Every structure is written in structure tokens, then in C-alpha cells.
Amino acid sequence: xxDTPSSRWSDLERPALDGPALSGALTRDSQLWRDLRVVPxxxxxxxxxxxxxGAGEPEGLVLVAEHQVAGRGRLDRVWTSPPRAGLTxxxxxxxxxxxxxxxxxxxxxxxxxxxxxGEVTGVRASLKWPNDLLALDGRKLAGILxxxxxxxxxxxxxxNVSTTGEELPETGTSLSRVTGxxxxxxxxxxxxxxxxxxxxxxxxxxxxxxxxxxxxxxxLAWSSTVGTDVVVALPDGSTLxxxxxxxxxxxxxxxxxxxxxxxxxxxxVRHVR
Numbered sequence: 352x353x354d355t356p357s358s359r360w361s362d363l364e365r366p367a368l369d370g371p372a373l374s375g376a377l378t379r380d381s382q383l384w385r386d387l388r389v390v391p392x393x394x395x396x397x398x399x400x401x402x403x404x405g406a407g408e409p410e411g412l413v414l415v416a417e418h419q420v421a422g423r424g425r426l427d428r429v430w431t432s433p434p435r436a437g438l439t440x441x442x443x444x445x446x447x448x449x450x451x452x453x454x455x456x457x458x459x460x461x462x463x464x465x466x467x468x469g470e471v472t473g474v475r476a477s478l479k480w481p482n483d484l485l486a487l488d489g490r491k492l493a494g495i496l497x498x499x500x501x502x503x504x505x506x507x508x509x510x511n512v513s514t515t516g517e518e519l520p521e522t523g524t525s526l527s528r529v530t531g532x533x534x535x536x537x538x539x540x541x542x543x544x545x546x547x548x549x550x551x552x553x554x555x556x557x558x559x560x561x562x563x564x565x566x567x568x569x570x571l572a573w574s575s576t577v578g579t580d581v582v583v584a585l586p587d588g589s590t591l592x593x594x595x596x597x598x599x600x601x602x603x604x605x606x607x608x609x610x611x612x613x614x615x616x617x618x619x620v621r622h623v624r
Contacts (some may be wrong), residue, residue, distance in 0.1 A: 452600070579595055
């Protein structure tokens with residue numbers, strides 16, 4: 352049998368995802384998710400859904416790629432993963448909330464991912480503002496990228512599942528490396544998307560209010576950034592040093608410096624140990 356992505360058992364350590372079965376399981380009782388599509392290879396799942404959003408696609412579409420060849424992270428960094436070694440997933444949302452509150456969507460996604468990873472695999476993790484899921488040793492398990500298109504937001508996640516040490520950067524890790532065993536991607540994906548739906552519906556029902564929806568409280572419980580001394584590389588090339596003391600109503604990181612408080616909508620955070 353040829354070793355192709357369409358053959359589910361072409362790699363016993365990295366079996367292909369069963370798209371129709373996953374879509375049926377996800378959409379059967381969902382009030383948000385309409386369809387889950389798995390493709391063997393794509394340039395970027397986020398770019399594909401941003402284009403779909405521009406064409407008027409309603410919310411609730413999920414796109415998963417077994418191999419993403421032109422993936423991007425924040426700050427236009429390249430995100431790569433071997434075929435079927437991780438979960439590369441994007442979803443399309445159209446949240447009816449004030450525009451400023453959309454900054455909470457990647458944080459909401461992070462909380463849902465941390466919850467699902469813990470419940471399905473037992474791996475304990477934390478969230479580094481604004482978009483990283485970290486193992487307890489500080490190595491990166493996943494990254495999150497949210498992109499707006501009109502009134503739509505596309506959220507993409509790249510999670511390392513069976514990626515080996517040789518395939519990872521020095522700062523990265525995977526679920527299999529943490530657990531020391533094989534991790535089935537299907538249950539992790541379903542658990543994550545169901546957690547996103549629960550939190551998203553609660554958050555939109557509260558019109559994006561992070562306090563009334565419980566999101567702010569839960570994000571802080573998972574955060575390894577708030578309360579930590581940080582160095583933040585800002586988009587203009589400058590750096591900011593201080594203590595991360597809060598996340599504000601719009602999802603911005605509040606950093607206390609000797610000169611006062613600064614609210615950051617973006618930046619590359621490094622925790623100072």
C-alpha cells in the first residue's frame with residue numbers, strides 16, 4: 352500500500368485523521384460548528400478561511416490540514432510541522448461583540464486548548480500572553496494566530512502532538528514528548544473545539560464581557576505571564592521591561608514599569624526567570 356496521507360494507517364505513529372467521522376461527531380449536537388474539513392496539504396489554513404470569510408462564508412467552519420506548507424505565526428513567523436505530527440486547525444467566527452473585545456478571542460482559544468489538552472492527555476500547561484501554550488518546563492506546545500476580516504475573525508492553532516526532539520526547535524516540545532507515549536489527535540481536536548464552543552457561546556452571550564462570562568478569571572488561572580517579570584519586544588523594534596500585572600478589558604497585557612503602567616495590544620513576551 353502506498354504511503355499517502357489518504358491511507359489512515361500509513362504511519363502507525365502518525366495515522367491520518369478521519370475527516371468525515373470527526374465532522375459528524377463535532378457537528379451532531381453543536382450549535383456553532385457547521386462543518387469540519389480535513390485536507391491532506393495546504394498553504395495556510397488561516398489564509399484559506401480568511402478568503403472564505405471575504406466570500407461571505409458564515410461562522411462555524413473548521414479547516415484542518417495534515418500538512419501545512421506555508422503556515423504563519425504571529426509577527427509573520429514561519430510555522431512548520433511534519434505531516435500528521437500535530438494539529439493544524441483554523442476556524443471561522445463572526446462574533447457579535449464590540450470590536451475592542453475581539454482581543455479576547457486568542458485568549459479564549461488558549462484557555463480552551465489548555466483545558467482540552469489537560470482533560471484528554473493529562474498534560475498540564477500554562478498560557479503565555481497572548482498566544483502560546485507552554486509545557487510546565489516553559490517549552491512551547493502550541494501557538495495561536497487570530498486574524499480579522501471585516502466582521503469575521505479566523506483563529507488558527509498549531510499544536511505539536513507527536514513531533515520529535517529532532518523535528519522541534521530548542522524552545523519547543525510536543526504532547527508525546529511530555530507524556531512519553533502516543534497521543535491520538537482526534538480526541539484532542541474534538542475536545543478542543545467543544546471547549547471553544549462552550550466558552551465562545553458564553554462570551555458572546557455576555558457581549559464579549561470577559562468578567563461576566565468568566566473568561567478573565569479562567570484566563571488568569573492558566574496564565575504564566577501575569578505576575579511575572581517580562582521583557583517585551585514591541586513591533587517598532589523597542590523593548591519594554593517590567594512586571595506583567597493584569598490583562599485589561601480588551602485583552603491587552605498591563606505591564607508595570609518604573610515609569611508607570613503600559614497597556615500592550617501586541618508584543619513578543621519573554622518571561623524573566
